[in-house]
Amino acid sequence: MCGCTSIIPVVGAGLIWIPAGLYLLSTAEPWRGIGILIYGAVVISLIDNVFRFFFAKWFADVHPVITILGVIVGLQWFGLPGLVFGPLLISYFFLLLKIYKKEFVDEAENTI
Structure with a gap:
């Protein structure tokens, strides 16, 4: 699902991992929610928002x-x-x- 929403430039995959992390924070598994939020903010956002421009330069000039x-x-x-x-x-x-x-x-x- 994150791959499908990542084509939306500003919000992208955050439409999936932010609600998932907040849901896990509000349930009995807050550490998993914190883990998803940190992973989403650091890894997924970095790949989605930074590397996209490098790939656009590399593939499409x-x-x-x-x-x-x-x-x-x-x-x-x-x-x-x-x-x-x-x-x-x-x-x-x-x-x-x-x-x-x-x-x-x-x-x-x-x-x-």
Whole structure:
């Protein structure tokens, strides 16, 4: 379940491990609840929020600033769907600039 919710950028897997840890804290197993909360805060959040940007850079050659900026702008412009559409639209814009430069600017320099 954490894997499915981890695609949501801000809250992600916390939607699963925070309620699970709080539930165990309120029952007769508080040490297991504390363990889940510490493990979730340190390990799961670190992997989910930090390494995601490195993998995006490695696999898709997308700079982490583009991803963060896309999430912020996407939320303001599109609401909740902007979490996905914001980074995509900014990446597409930069890709369009690269294509334009390759097709028209570099070609104009070669003809002179």
